[in-house]
Amino acid sequence: MALALIIGWLCIAGGRAAPDTEHPSPPASVTIPANVPSFETQVLPDAGLRTEAVILTPRLSGQSLSRTDPKHGWQFTVACYGYFRNEYLSQPELRFRVYAQQVDDLPRAQQVCRLLLRLQQIAWHRLRLQVNLQGERVLNVWLCRQGNPGGEQWRNNLYIYSIQSIQHPIEWLREVAHEFSHALFPGITGYTAPEPWANGYMGERLFMTWLEATGAQISSDDLCGASLQDIRQFVQQRCLPLRNRWASNGFPQEDFHQRDAVGMGALIGLALYIDAVYGSNTLRATFARLTEPQPSALWKAFTEAIREADEVHLSPVGGDMRVWLSAGRWQVQTADQKTILRMETSRWNGTQEAWRLPKDGWYQLASSGPVRLVKSVGASPR
Numbered sequence: 429m430a431l432a433l434i435i436g437w438l439c440i441a442g443g444r445a446a447p448d449t450e451h452p453s454p455p456a457s458v459t460i461p462a463n464v465p466s467f468e469t470q471v472l473p474d475a476g477l478r479t480e481a482v483i484l485t486p487r488l489s490g491q492s493l494s495r496t497d498p499k500h501g502w503q504f505t506v507a508c509y510g511y512f513r514n515e516y517l518s519q520p521e522l523r524f525r526v527y528a529q530q531v532d533d534l535p536r537a538q539q540v541c542r543l544l545l546r547l548q549q550i551a552w553h554r555l556r557l558q559v560n561l562q563g564e565r566v567l568n569v570w571l572c573r574q575g576n577p578g579g580e581q582w583r584n585n586l587y588i589y590s591i592q593s594i595q596h597p598i599e600w601l602r603e604v605a606h607e608f609s610h611a612l613f614p615g616i617t618g619y620t621a622p623e624p625w626a627n628g629y630m631g632e633r634l635f636m637t638w639l640e641a642t643g644a645q646i647s648s649d650d651l652c653g654a655s656l657q658d659i660r661q662f663v664q665q666r667c668l669p670l671r672n673r674w675a676s677n678g679f680p681q682e683d684f685h686q687r688d689a690v691g692m693g694a695l696i697g698l699a700l701y702i703d704a705v706y707g708s709n710t711l712r713a714t715f716a717r718l719t720e721p722q723p724s725a726l727w728k729a730f731t732e733a734i735r736e737a738d739e740v741h742l743s744p745v746g747g748d749m750r751v752w753l754s755a756g757r758w759q760v761q762t763a764d765q766k767t768i769l770r771m772e773t774s775r776w777n778g779t780q781e782a783w784r785l786p787k788d789g790w791y792q793l794a795s796s797g798p799v800r801l802v803k804s805v806g807a808s809p810r
Contacts, residue, residue, distance in 0.1 A: 470538075472545060475645045477553045480513040481545035482520055485538060495527055497570045499582055504570065506534040510541045512548050514558075523548060523559065526569040528591075536591065537571055539652045543604050544569065546650045550638050551612055554708040555715065559584075559611050567611060579603050581610035581628075597653035598662060604652065606632040616695065617721050621688045626723075630696045633667045634703060670697030671704055671745070678750040678790040684723065695723050702730055705751065707741050710734070735788070742799040751793045758783045758801040767795040 472481040485508040486493070495504045510524035524544045528537040544567075551557040559565050564584045575589030586607045594600055609631020616626045623629075639646065640656070640663050648655050673680055674697050684694040703711045710733055717729035734740060735754040742751055759782050760767075767778030770792040776783040778795070782804065785791070793799070 470542075472542065472650065473647075475546075475549070475642065475650075477549040478515070479549045479552055480511075480520055481542075481549055482511040483538060483541050483545065484509045484511065485534070493527075497527070497568075497572075497587075498585060499587070500572075500574070502529065502570075502572060502574060504529050506531055506537060508534070508538050508541045510545045512545060512558075514552050522566055524567050524569060526571065528571040529573050533571060533573075533591070539600075539649075540569060540571065540588075540604055542650045543601065543652050544608060546646055547605060547608055547635055550635065550642075554638060554703075555712045557612050557715075561611060567608075579607040581607050584611070586611065596658075597648070597651070597655070598658040600652035601654040601659075602632055602636075602662070605635045609635070614715050614718050615721050616718075616723055616726060618723065619687050619689075619692050622692065626692050626695055629692060630699050633670070633696050633700060636662050637667050637700065637703070667700055670694075671700035673697055674701035675705065675745050675749040678752070679727070684727070691723065695726060698726060698730070704745050705743055705749070706734075707743065710737070710740075713737070731788070738803050740801040742793065742795075742801070744793065744795050744797070744799075747796075748792065748794045750790050752789065753785055753791050753801075754788045755785050757804040758785065759804060761800040761802070762795060762797060764795050764797045764799075767793070767797075767799060769793050 468485040468487055470483040470485075472483070493505055493507050495507065496502065497504065504527035506529075507525060507527045509522060510526065511520035512523045513520040524541055526537045526541040526544070528534060548558065559567055561567075561584045567584055567586055569586045570588070571591050572587060572589045573592055575587070577590040577593045579589065580587045586604075588594075588603060588607065594603065606628045610625065610628045613627040613631040613634075616630075617624050619626060636659055639651065640659050643656065651659075670693050673694075680694050680697075683690050684698075685691065686694075699711065702714055710730075713733040713736075714726065714730045717732050718725050719729070731752065731754075734752060740753065740758070760776075760778065760780060762778045765778045769776040769783060771786075771789065774786065776785075778799075783801070
């Protein structure tokens, strides 16, 4: 889309700022009137995500921004603004205000803004998730030189503390994804370690697997400098072991009910397993069925999503894996004629037109390719 049209959209969106901020009103054309501050506009490449993302940065002048954060009362002198548009919006809307305390930190603020916009695009593309904190869709992000290293989500504010101590690009990516996930993913709590709420670590792990899947479509410039190799190593070490435990053994009964880091790892593994094996649509349906912020509610929501589904798409993540299926008659579509499904002494194969599954529960699936199951209306299991 033409730059002039995007800037025109930004001009409209600029008039919708929350009353508690100075957020800019971009010019309506490339020709900037003398009485309007100048801005640098960056339009992010499409990357196959079918949404638009634009960063707006006020050009530095003799007068710097003076902004005080609402929790600590610290001063911030530079900022940039991230705008996002999905298919339901007529123009990009303001979603992120990223503040930094020193002029030298402005490039980092722009990097973080780019990363947040990419993560928002991916979350929308995969799960139709966007920030909605008690009706507030705009996040204020504070890049702080004070505080203990780490991050925090407080109301509609994300804090990254002691930013000068973050050295490696993958740590920037992980930290921003983690804190953003607290504001984006459904909250599940009750843990004693590593922190009470699981959505930060869950979203962080999901984002990493999705970023790995995009490959070279998203450049390292959009990921705070992290490379695909960095992301792949992270996924191999911190994501796949959690996912593969479900795929290999099914429900990890003992670990799942713990409330420490082991229990949270089992919960995160379930989300990664659903997304990888059943697809993001099933994970989205699972999140939509959450009724309470308890770990057991995620398992219940998943099984309900499968029971209520008209179709189930299975993508093997190993030669022989565990899958949870509901009872009924399922039409079978697979290119692998050697596909085998087993439960106890019962056995079904890929050459059959339909599988009559006797009960809800864990089945053993061996297949070299995707398997599509379509529920037969009105049929009952034998």
